[in-house]
Amino acid sequence: MSRSFEQYQKQKLISSYFSVVLSIALVLFLLGILGLLVVNTKKMADHFKEQITISIFLKDDAKESEAEQLQKTLAMAEHTKSVSYVSKEQAAEQHSAEIGEDFQDFLGYNPLKNSIDLKLRADFVTPEEIEKIAGGLSEKTFVEEVSYDKPLVGLLSENVKKISFWILVASGIFTFIAFLLINSSIRLSIYSKRFIIKTMQMVGATKTFIRKPFIWTNVKLGMLGAVIAMAALAASLFYLDKTFPELQLFGDIEMLALLFGSVFLLGILISLVCTYFATQRFLNLRTDALYY
Template structure:
């Protein structure tokens, strides 16, 4: 029994010692990082502001794309197809045709207007109601307005569905009201592409700025690094303060970028409210959600860590111990 108990105690003691050493190394690295940041506060803040602006640009571009999609959902109607039914169809045939239209998987719902209803609509909106009264019979056909499902609201799908409807017997014509939808889709796709391009360039610039800052920090402490190598410090021990420095710069820069983004939203919100009031509607700019903000912060921290690791390892490989 005693032989079985003693190894467990030694393992527990060894694990506690390892944990204490690990905690001391982590504490030393963080103290080193904060001391270096405060000792070079001006240069550190200048680096932080440059990175924060670089992060703010793609963030604002993303907000513009996000609010453009929100505005399209609020201001623009759903693209629909207007089916003009043959005037010679009987009521029974028309009912069967409407049932057939409802059976298509692209259809969410159908609004049917009889010939009398289309005549009244024409009188109400055209201003030529008296001219229709002079005619012997109603020249307007019955109309079925098809509202597609959400997954079918794509230009290619709608045009293919339009061609399919034109082949149905009893359908004279099908008009697709998607001119605005096509333009809006092209506009949002363009904004999305611009956001991606700006983001890629800004990620590269942020990596270069963080890497250059870490490189200057390493160059200023090169003698300390040489001494640490001489006394047997591991590469991980030497790397850790610089990695934490990159993470700290990324974190603070992300916080400043979020603040700048909120300032942008606050400044532009009043302008958007005035413009939307002219169009007789109300539209409020949406800022970043908590999930999006946390994602930006985490991404900036990871980017700072990677940039610092690449820059530090590259420099350590070229160093020579005198």
């Protein structure tokens, strides 16, 4: 009978520990994903910004030397990500491939212009900076027109600011929710031992002595949950890097190390704080209140 009861208590304890570890791992994993999103928000925004192309259309009488000189000047400029020359013949081939037929057969000539495609570094992709660069290029005598998607530039800059703000807000809210969820799991775990806590207190054990094993046990559970969360986070990171290699998620190793370290320390810190206050609650509880 006693052996059966001990086995029941052991299974109950394992189940309690498992639920604590699982809740900590799940919450920390979601926090890690959110942290990964925060860390890479600028990188993702920069990636989309650097896809915007400024097309510099040259006049028909523009000299080849003038086009080459402009291309070299742009290549050396601090705002340039990449620059490439597109002849009118190349442009015609690309356009024909897009529409599925050769428009030159219908028109009888090629109306397109020789052009230089310019892509800027992300820091310069703002309505003001692009307008300034485009204005300077338009002043050149051999340039016919400078074209870019103005509405897209304005919309992209505005949305990046909004997304960054709301991600920070969501991070704060989710961190608070994570604390509540882990706290609830740990409190339920300690609740089952409330009679043991009160018995130890009644025989003269100090609060520090009573709290110590509970804190150490839950800190170890927090560490285990954090390790599981980090493993799941690493697997997700490898998957995302293979799916979206252009984002270069492993480009900043120091930032990733800081993120993983933060997840691990957060697992320890939240477990420690929650266990301290949970045990303190039962230590301060009257004996007759333990049954409610």
